[in-house]
Amino acid sequence: MNSPPETPPAADEQTAKAPVSDADLLTRHIAGDPHAFSEIVRRHRDRMWAVALRTLGDPDEAADAVQDAFVSAYRKAGSFRGEAAVTTWLHRIVVNACLDRMRRKSVRPVADDELVEAAERDTPVLDQTAEREVSMEVSAALKLLPSDQRAALVLVDMMGYSIEDAAQVLEVPSGTVKSRCARGRAKLAPILSHLRNRSDLSRVSSAKGAELRDG
Amino acid sequence: MTGDTHYDLEILAELAEGLLDATTAMRVREHLAICDPCGESLADLAAVREVLAATPTPAMPMGVALRIDRALAAEAESFRGGGVGLVEAPAWDDIMRDAPWETSSPSQPAPWERTPHRDPLPEKEPELEPAVRLGVVGDDGTVVPVVPTRRRGANRRRRWAMPAAAAAGVAAAVIGATALAAGTLSISAPPDVSPVPYAAPAAETIQYTLTDSNYNYTDAELRGSLLDYIGPGTIVGTTDNSGIDKCVRQISALVGTSPFAVDQGFYNGQEANILLFWENQAKNTVRVHVVGPQCDNVRKPGLASWK
Numbered sequence: 001m002n003s004p005p006e007t008p009p010a011a012d013e014q015t016a017k018a019p020v021s022d023a024d025l026l027t028r029h030i031a032g033d034p035h036a037f038s039e040i041v042r043r044h045r046d047r048m049w050a051v052a053l054r055t056l057g058d059p060d061e062a063a064d065a066v067q068d069a070f071v072s073a074y075r076k077a078g079s080f081r082g083e084a085a086v087t088t089w090l091h092r093i094v095v096n097a098c099l100d101r102m103r104r105k106s107v108r109p110v111a112d113d114e115l116v117e118a119a120e121r122d123t124p125v126l127d128q129t130a131e132r133e134v135s136m137e138v139s140a141a142l143k144l145l146p147s148d149q150r151a152a153l154v155l156v157d158m159m160g161y162s163i164e165d166a167a168q169v170l171e172v173p174s175g176t177v178k179s180r181c182a183r184g185r186a187k188l189a190p191i192l193s194h195l196r197n198r199s200d201l202s203r204v205s206s207a208k209g210a211e212l213r214d215g
Numbered sequence: 216m217t218g219d220t221h222y223d224l225e226i227l228a229e230l231a232e233g234l235l236d237a238t239t240a241m242r243v244r245e246h247l248a249i250c251d252p253c254g255e256s257l258a259d260l261a262a263v264r265e266v267l268a269a270t271p272t273p274a275m276p277m278g279v280a281l282r283i284d285r286a287l288a289a290e291a292e293s294f295r296g297g298g299v300g301l302v303e304a305p306a307w308d309d310i311m312r313d314a315p316w317e318t319s320s321p322s323q324p325a326p327w328e329r330t331p332h333r334d335p336l337p338e339k340e341p342e343l344e345p346a347v348r349l350g351v352v353g354d355d356g357t358v359v360p361v362v363p364t365r366r367r368g369a370n371r372r373r374r375w376a377m378p379a380a381a382a383a384g385v386a387a388a389v390i391g392a393t394a395l396a397a398g399t400l401s402i403s404a405p406p407d408v409s410p411v412p413y414a415a416p417a418a419e420t421i422q423y424t425l426t427d428s429n430y431n432y433t434d435a436e437l438r439g440s441l442l443d444y445i446g447p448g449t450i451v452g453t454t455d456n457s458g459i460d461k462c463v464r465q466i467s468a469l470v471g472t473s474p475f476a477v478d479q480g481f482y483n484g485q486e487a488n489i490l491l492f493w494e495n496q497a498k499n500t501v502r503v504h505v506v507g508p509q510c511d512n513v514r515k516p517g518l519a520s521w522k
Contacts, residue, residue, distance in 0.1 A: 032434040032483055034291060041283060049275035063279045067286050074290055138270045157267035175234070182228035188267075189224050189259040195266045 022086035030077050037074055044087060045070075047159070048094045054154040055098040055147075057139045062098075069097040084168055091169040095151055102147045134195065141191045149184035152177050157185075221250060227257050421464060421473040431481040432489060437503050440520045445478045445491065459488055462510035466490055470504070487513055494518055 020028075022043070028036035048069065052062035073093050080089055142150050148170075155166040156177065163181075167174045222243055229235050230243050247253050430444055459477065467473040474490040481487055482505050490504040499522040505514035 034483070037287065038284070041287065045280055045283065046272075046274045049279065050272035054270075054272070059276075059279075063282065066275070066279065067283050070283050071286050071290055074287055134266070135270050138266060153267060157264050158270060158272065160268065178232040178234055179229070182232045182234060183225055185231075185260050185263045186224035186228040188263045189228075189256065192263050192266050193259040195262060 023082060026077055026080055026086055029074075037077070040073075040086070040090075041070055044090055047087075048090060051091065051094055051154060051159060052098050054139070054142065054158050055095065055151055056101060057143045061101055065097040065101050066094060069094040072097070088165065088168050091155075092171065095155075095169055099147050099151060137195075138192070141188050144191070145184050145187055149180045149187070152180035153184040153188075156181050221253050221256070222246060224256055224260060227253065228260050231257070231260055421460075421467055423463065423474045424476045425459070426476070426478045428478050428480045430478070431484060432487070432505075433483065434514065437482075437489070437505065437514065438517055438519055440522055441489075441491065441501065441503070442521050445476050445489065462488065462506055463490060465510055466504055466506060470502070474504075482513055485513065491519075491521070 020039070022040060025036045025040050029040070045066070048066050049062065052065045052069075053059060056062045056065060069090070073090060080086070084092075142153065145153070151170060152166060155161045155169060156163060161169070163174050163177050167177045170177060226235070226243060230240055233240075235243065247257060426445055428444065432444070436444065459479065463474060463477055470492055472492055474492050476491040478489040478491075480489060482489070486508050487505050488507075490506065492502040492504070494500040494502045499520055501519050501521045502516055503514075503519050504512065504516045507513045
């Protein structure tokens with residue numbers, strides 16, 4: 001008389017101590033596990049913070065953007081289709097939150113002559129030992145770029161992601177990422193060129209230059 | 216290009232990225248071989264990459280991490296329903312906006328009547344999300360402001376938290392109009408639904424077993440077989456006049472029939488009443504409604520089995 005249930009009783013997940021993949025954690029979160037999403041946050045918050053801080057160049061803005069992004073990811077976890085890695089998906093949400101923040105503040109692109117002016121005005125005497133100074137200088141320089149170039153450079157040059165990964169995060173073709181990186185570097189080169197004289201940097205860049213020159 | 220003419224930084228950067236066509240790339244390389252200023256520019260470009268890569272990326276400050284934890288905890292609290300519930304709860308608010316006591320046109324079919332009656336498959340549920348407009352970042356990558364969305368959600372919830380007496384009054388009015396509502400409902404009811412052997416909600420009393428398991432249900436459990444959870448519980452009464460009865464009537468008026476079992480327990484740690492309606496008694500399938508203390512839906516109704 002009784003037909004089998006249409007929905008088999010879900011296997012009760014016991015707390016497994018084995019490392020759980022991000023995708024599994026997201027599935028558990030969708031199923032109602034109240035701790036799964038916290039683990040995702042713990043795993044990725046530093047990288048998300050770095051992306052947001054470098055993209056926005058302002059800690060308060062970055063904190064708001066990352067918080068918005070994580071809350072948004074928490075809510076829309078059900079729409080994650082698994083066609084991309086969870087990290088790519090998270091990066092995308094963070095980057096979009098940052099870009100949106102910049103758009104809402106209507107940061108206009110800076111013209112080239114303004115860049116050069118800024119470079120001349122903002123070139124401080126570099127304290128070789130102060131990484132912090134360099135960091136602030138880089139942040140200030142990045143702020144002069146249009147947001148799409150900035151986002152590409154943060155992912156590729158600062159965070160070290162491949163062009164392909166960055167293209168997935170930004171949802172544009174690889175060629176577009178390359179071209180945004182190229183234009184961004186061209187704008188930054190006059191501003192940051194004085195940093196090249198640091199011995200560790202100049203050695204690498206000469207090698208790279210030589211390689212390009214020799215084809 | 217030789218002599219005092221030089222390539223600009225952008226061309227050189229494109230060369231470095233491999234974006235130039237072969238002919239142009241070769242011409243630029245030939246120039247670089249004899250032009251020191253352009254070689255310097257190229258080195259500057261490479262230095263940009265190195266400087267950016269060498270810039271340290273600090274860890275998230277503890278204050279920011281705590282702030283995010285708090286925001287997520289508040290998020291979990293406000294929706295009470297775990298992951299899927301988060302996506303669905305606002306959809307419920309939308310659905311309830313069309314409920315008889317929220318609108319003056321009872322002939323308007325409720326949303327679950329417009330959609331096929333028996334397809335709350337978990338895989339499909341995320342598709343509800345676009346209509347929800349809750350997310351900060353949309354599926355297309357666009358971002359909508361968070362604050363107004365939250366505020367709107369809060370208003371809807373507040374409207375739901377009406378006093379029990381007021382709710383009962385409205386529910387009574389709805390039951391009075393059952394003839395109309397029942398007519399609407401029967402059109403969309405699946406033809407193979409077995410006759411419900413219990414009194415219609417329009418009757419003075421509605422009959423169901425009321426248990427008090429205090430069990431903390433999860434979403435997965437409410438999709439599985441429920442007989443073991445609710446069947447053997449201590450029956451605390453069949454029909455009584457407590458607040459839960461008002462709520463049961465209210466939900467019954469919505470569903471168009473009355474539940475055969477109600478269990479007082481918890482859902483994801485929050486106080487909740489589990490209402491079971493026969494979906495298809497021959498197949499032992501039941502429709503599960505989960506409501507909170509204020510008779511607010513805390514989980515999208517779904518199907519489970521009863522065997």
